[in-house]
Amino acid sequence: MNGLIPALLAGNSVILKPSPQTPTVVEEVAKVFEEAGLPSGVIQYFHSGSATTIETIVRDPRIALVCFTGSVAGGLAVQKAASDRIVNVGLELGGKDPAYVRADVDIAWAAGEIVDGAVFNSGQSCCSIERVYVHESIHDEFVSQVQEVLKGYVVGDPFNKGTHLGPVISKRSKAAIEAQIKDALENGAKDETPDNESFRNPSPETGNWVAPTLLTNVNHDMIVMKDETFGPVIPVMKVSSDEEAVRLMNDSEFGLTASIWSKDTDRAYELCESVEAGTVFVNRCDFPSPVSHAHFRW
């Protein structure tokens, strides 16, 4: 929407290329615009799973601007394909979004919000929380509140209305998330995920299940604190000061969003200035739209 609508309003024509995973929505979007009277050819779309095809069209001199949302590898490929001509390229890529919980926060409330921000859509959102830094004075209480929240979550069939987390997108994705968890555990992290029947036995058995996983005793030598996880993993690390928190938040090659949780909003705003991210939230995480329901991020 953020690309398509302004492009059309400004008077551009648009070619859409959806992911092979979700071919239907783009077809319907093209249809509603046609029904609304958009002249033929102003919106077109094509399906492809081929990197060569994408490269061919990105290189086409008739394309005046390229917007790409997806992985860092995919974005770099698009940028490279566009690099031998003068064309604007807009990329929105991955994130390793940190949350910093200060000592003065309402712990139970923050735990609820942060779990939601970390595991929504099974953590498969570029702006999901991927790292949590908690002041040492409230660390244990925070972990225990996160456990309480997770006890109430349900993993399972996405068509069931009571489900909070569906499967992750592919078997390959499941394997990659599990590899990060394994690496962390082998290097001293502790799995503090609470017992939950739906985490142990999600159904149907055919799904690519990854239960929410709460890790403590993590550090920046672990992959789970450095690389994008894109899964429902909540690694929690102790910090002893604002300065340490900011340093760790900035110790990342990504910089999409970040969040600071504190009752002292003036101090939180000050800290925002030092955090290297395109969007820094105070007392919330990624809610792109100010609408009535909490679950609006992707």
Next chain:
Amino acid sequence: MSVETINTISPTTNETVVTRNGVSAQELNLLPETAVKAFNSWRQTKLADRQIIVKKALARLEEKTDELAEALTKEMGRPISYTPSEIKTAVKRGEYLLKISDEALKDTDGEPEKGFKRFIRKVPVGPVLIIFAWNVSAAHNVQSVAILHQLKTYSIPTLSW
């Protein structure tokens, strides 16, 4: 050259739920050609007329919320309790962008100087290619609002013809 077959695998069942043909080489080449032709007439329409079409399309999209939500849940496994909100949010975002379009696309005055009229106009760039990931299939992240116009500077001497 054989056409690629694209199978969408459900993450819940690991079975194919949707099959589409990939674009052929000829079709791929035709896309920019059609886009250029369409651009050349679309760019000449008035913003007010474009706004009417966008508004209608958004309303129609909202009517299809349940149908589209079901498709998203089927194709990407996002729970059905959240996918209708994704469609509604996409519509809401579209409505916001529509609301600010007059302001965002209006001319910007240049430095005043006697004998000149100067302004900056936002004009379309041409065919735009938008490639997006499965997890942003309906909406799109708020911070990636792309600049989808270019600036054209006008400096016109005021002549007394």
